[in-house]
Amino acid sequence: MTSLTSQIPLVSADEWYEFLEAVYAEDTRRREAETEEPLAVGAVGAVGDGALEAWLEVIGGYVREELAADGGEAARGLAPGETVLHQSMGLFGECDAGNSVHIDALLFPDPADALAVAAYYEYVCAHCRRADGVRAVHIISHSLSPAEITSIVAWLDGQWAALGLPDSGAHLVDVGSRFGAVVLGAVRGLSHRGIEGIGVEANAYFAGLAGRTAARYGLADAARFVEARAESEAGLAELSSASIAVFNNVFQFFVPRDDQPEVWETVSSALKPGTLVLSHPSLELVLGELGWSPERLAEWVRPVGVINGSDGDDDDDEAEMTRMYAYVVC
Template sequence: MVENIDDLDDFLVDNQSIILQSIAEDLRACLPLEAMAPSETMAVQKTSQKSLPTVHVDAFLYDEETVDSLCEVGKMSRNYCLDCASHRTAPLEFISHSFSILELQFLFQTVLPDLTGKQVIDVGSRLGAVLYGGYLYSAAAQLVGIEISSEFVKLQTMTVEKYGFSDRIQVIHADIRSQAALVQNADVLIMNNVFEYFMEPSDQMQAWQFISHNFRKKGALLVTVPSIQEAHAVLQENVSLEMLPLCQWIEEVPLDYTVYIKNDTDADSLKQIHLYRVL
């Protein structure tokens, strides 16, 4: 029995999480274990070229408990062998191009303000995790996913229709650089590991320049993983890029990551989330 408002809030949050977990189960059945589309050859190649052995584990599809279960049955591993046929092992590096359910809760319940009447755009919406999280955890008027992969657009469209989210969610099959009017009108822009693994350096530079030129609505909010400074530092290793004048365009909004730390929360993953405000 729900006895007070706090209990009701906990029940609603749990119910929302259950819906997201149901969506994740649906999508896991449609994707290989690595959750990469056949067209994502560049992302696969770049992941394999990391200095430490790295695998893609989609955080929306596979939470820590699910990863542990897969490791127990030998379908996934957290470690790699330092010497073939040896017991010497080291932890694998995991990378995700999606937010986990806990990260989505943190994003919409703590990082972002009340989104009533606002338009949210997810750049490279992939499986649609941000869209579903925004639908369930916020009152955003419209959530728009821009996705260049036709395979992922189909999966998102299927999910939106199945769960009845089409009144507030729209998925567009396009390169973000073709969506100037949409970006100019956005109140919130979300970018999670969106360019580095999926574009050549010259295209990444053009994409960042497009964002800086078009996302100019005063007070609009930009969420990035990793920070803009880190993303540009990686890019500068490959091309000669003059750092965008961040102080003239946006300012970083300090976040208190400790307010959302729970027993099952990966604090380091939350600290990868950065919030900026357009000046």
């Protein structure tokens, strides 16, 4: 898809979201017709040849249409009735409802779309149509894009033995799994590893939608979704058996900041030694601003790598992708 920046109209945010939805609805129909049938579930080559990313884009299209049909906010990636908490301090303290645009990277994976919306809000005031005195916009996604998930799967596959992950029976637990794309991408791209994926999701609608998606695309035997908060008994039971635990922007916009320290205390204590932890933002940032000292963090985990890290080249595609920080529980 070509950049949409030149097509930006002077319209409201809702009208622009509707425009994006219309463009992607047509693209989804084309992709599903071209892509869904040829992709063999669990094909090893899917990690590196673009097939997994293309399949995840089909998943995103299906989820987007289901979400819109069920009364959710498809462009923003929000469930029916879901609200987002904008924190007044901490990592995302500068983000508020007036200067932030939520565009879900799974449902709208083309970076040009986010940039187009950003350009509109950065340079044009929606009230007076003036370009001066307007705050910069923050583009926020609560999902990883198909390209980002594919990159994570490829990294896991390449580092599997070095990380000491089991030859079979590994459990990947995604905390705050939302649409389930990380889980589904992992069980499809790593099926030759005998992996099971579990999504722990507090939102009942998302847990149900992810389960329906897994069934639709033939992955119900390898992927399951639990409606539970991470710190609940059910959530902790899943985390205690995790070989890999994923935390992507997991609590910052959905748990009151005052509650986050206790949640992290509980969750961190559930992970057994040797568990691989993938986090964005880094645990140094997330837990540091909640009061964890570097020494305390070092007692819990040791860093083992960065996924989607850039080498500093501005033309490097990885520079545009979300960095995931990898750790192993001590």
